[in-house]
Amino acid sequence: DAGITQSPRHKVTETGTPVTLRCHQTENHRYMYWYRQDPGHGLRLIHYSYGVKDTDKGEVSDGYSVSRSKTEDFLLTLESATSSQTSVYFCAISDRGLAGVRELFFGEGSRLTVL
Amino acid sequence: KQEVTQIPAALSVPEGENLVLNCSFTDSAIYNLQWFRQDPGKGLTSLLLIQSSQREQTSGRLNASLDKSSGRSTLYIAASQPGDSATYLCAVGSPGANNLFFGTGTRLTVIP
Numbered sequence: 079d080a081g082i083t084q085s086p087r088h089k090v091t092e093t094g095t096p097v098t099l100r101c102h103q104t105e106n107h108r109y110m111y112w113y114r115q116d117p118g119h120g121l122r123l124i125h126y127s128y129g130v131k132d133t134d135k136g137e138v139s140d141g142y143s144v145s146r147s148k149t150e151d152f153l154l155t156l157e158s159a160t161s162s163q164t165s166v167y168f169c170a171i172s173d174r175g176l177a178g179v180r181e182l183f184f185g186e187g188s189r190l191t192v193l
Numbered sequence: 194k195q196e197v198t199q200i201p202a203a204l205s206v207p208e209g210e211n212l213v214l215n216c217s218f219t220d221s222a223i224y225n226l227q228w229f230r231q232d233p234g235k236g237l238t239s240l241l242l243i244q245s246s247q248r249e250q251t252s253g254r255l256n257a258s259l260d261k262s263s264g265r266s267t268l269y270i271a272a273s274q275p276g277d278s279a280t281y282l283c284a285v286g287s288p289g290a291n292n293l294f295f296g297t298g299t300r301l302t303v304i305p
Contacts, residue, residue: 119297121282123293187236
């Protein structure tokens with residue numbers, strides 16, 4: 079299995095509080111991604127990174143920010159959580175960008191509940 | 194925007210049966226198409242990747258085909274086993290979008 083660790087795996091928080099999810103990889107892959115998975119929507123890309131300090135928005139980026147200060151870590155922050163951000167969040171990595179990706183490896187997910 | 198559809202949403206078959214899962218997409222200009230497996234409470238595992246220039250890929254009992262002109266892909270599973278029970282998702286990579294567009298998946302149950 080690809081070395082991808084997400085933390086925390088489960089979190090319950092209240093509306094308006096900040097939340098940070100962490101993705102840590104040991105594969106030295108250049109590209110890292112944050113997705114959310116919701117019933118009826120499939121997986122949707124939130125943000126991605128193509129290198130240290132290089133990030134870009136995905137399909138559903140509003141309300142989220144990311145940072146990548148080291149190759150191995152990609153953080154997803156919800157500055158002020160809302161109930162609509164209740165979801166399962168997946169981190170993924172690849173050695174190429176998605177247009178030429180050989181394989182996309184996923185973490186096991188972080189289940190976030192915003193009350 | 195690329196739209197990816199998987200029908201049916203759920204499928205139950207007896208063990209040993211051969212089966213086909215379907216994936217359709219709206220824009221035929223794609224880079225590649227991937228099939229993933231997701232077990233409950235787990236992340237996604239890549240099963241097969243088909244580049245746009247390819248027609249099919251095989252891995253063990255799995256065979257995926259791609260017909261870009263009709264916007265369709267199928268995942269064929271031979272001699273199904275209870276361990277094949279999972280949700281299967283397809284995802285399409287499209288030019289101009291550094292993104293994979295995912296279908297909502299087909300939940301497969303193989304009955305012993």
